[in-house]
Amino acid sequence: MHQKTKISRRSTVKAIALATTMLAVSFPAMAQDKPLEGKTVGVTVIGTDHHWDLMAYRGQVDRLKELGAEVIALDAGRNDQTQISQIQTLIAQKPDAILEQLGNLDVLNPWLQRIRQADIPLFTVDTSTPHAINNTTSNNYSIGAELALQMVNDMGGKGKVAVFNGFYSVPVCKIRYDQLKYVLQSFPEIEIIEPELRDVIPNTVQQAYSDVTDILTQYGEDSDLKSVWACWDVPMIGATQAIEAAGRKDVMTYGVDGSPEYVEMVATEGSPAGAVAAQQPYEIGKRAADNVAAYLAGEEVPPFTFVPAVLITKENAAETAEDFLPKKD
């Protein structure tokens, strides 16, 4: 029985991977060798200091170049003012299309609107905005719900959870957090600790480490604290280390993205890292670039392109984690 589920899980993962590949292969933009020859495409990202961001950024830039485009690649180094200046100059450069990845929507929206007012087609990566023609992303609704349900399962349907909620203004985090809350509505015996914790950039890991250490002191072994959750997994690296350092066996961590270090923790027997919804950021970036090519070739592009994510848990890590573990050269 156990063997069977293993096989079926593995084949599910394989099937998803296969479907993704086929989708990419059958993508109409592929018909021509270099459909973006002679086109200029701007790529603007808020920062690339995290694994996900860097991979998605590289996916876009690599794929755009592969398709023959001239790429104006702009990394704002986590500085909102720099990103705004870069977008402003980018608009003046009048590229054939602009790809925007993540960042604070409150800051960006007026400027994304200006991109459209300048008649430049706008595509986004992981950023849901009314101004974009297409947003290529993971299905964050299902990611949020699946991860929350896994956590509820591991908690046995009751107990306390410490939640990091510092990035509610980032759309994908809002969705995942809202999904968590929605799932928890059905489990009244699970309580989110107030006040919620704030994850930060930079110093994400260190700050999460000290925050979780404080929480562990405040909520001892008999407190029913069972989980720590964040809408991404970099703070969970610090959280997991803090739980390990405190020698606690009763608290598990849950995150999203699939940063190699965190996936490794989930895959490690006895580590307090519970589960991670691992995304395929490089694939997301590539698919966003394909969408640009399709649109500029005059094809219809849907408002959303979802790239599948994989929920890696302690139980299935042996089959699912391999592609997400740190690359050993």
Added chain:
Amino acid sequence: MTAVEHAPATSRGWFNSKVFAKLAIRLGAFAAFAGIMIYFALTARGFTTTYNMINVVEQSTILGFLAFAMTVVFIGTGTDVQKGGIDLSIAANAGLCAAVYAVMMREGYGNYVAIPAAIGTGMVIGFFNGLAVVTLKIMPLLGTLAVMNIAAGVELTLTENTVVPVQSDLMTVLAFGRFLGISTLAWCLIIGSVLLVWAIHYSKIGLRLYAVGGHIEAARAAGINTGRYVYGAYIFSGFMAGVASILIVSRLSSSTPGTGLMLLPILAAALLGTVFSRRFIPTIGGTLLAALFIGFLANGFQLLGISSYWVSGVQGALILLVVTVTSFAKKH
């Protein structure tokens, strides 16, 4: 020129070579600026368009305002890194003021309350700097560093490290408004510069401030209340942080964490600015040129398709070059 005429005859040879070195450096600075501009104009598509030029001025406004503040502190306290003054808290202060403004707007106070509150906050922080440096006689590097941490801490407490969005008509006018074809932010820089050039270089207060920063004992002997001027420089710096914070919020439609990161570009502009002055002293005009230079550099790189990663590296190299050259020229 007048300096040469008044030079004592005995030291004429030495003086001439010094004057020559300074002149060469200053002309070199202008030539480098002009050369880079010409290079961009010839090679970067769209660099010379009016639209792009105004964009760069607009992008330099916030940096310019904060660098002006740092320049005024330098003028009032001297540019010597160890003995002179510095305001390390300026960027964090601007972040705090932006947070105060955004949070007050969120709580429903209008611009008439929130703007004075933000600027007032900046001036209070400036007063703390004065207190640390003048009254408590703490080394400016340490005193303002401590105040920087206070400002950053209060900002975090206010915003909980989140983005606080602000929507108001004034913000839209500041961020996207245009008058005579020039954007509001660019006007702010133009008007701000003119006012400051007058206040610092032509008013009595400005000239006394130079005296205090240039030779504090001499200024004191001449009957200037030097402590009051140093206090004033720091409080003015806080005032500018408050004004800049309103512009920051308008440009970003919100208060965001990370304004403190501006400290290095601010220092770069204020230090780089000294190269453009005759005696390598901080001036408003020099700082304005330096802020624009930094803006044009980032802009030109982007237009040329040079990786944005190079911009900060080049900025750092420029600072190093400027500090080396000016300190060398001052000594010899």
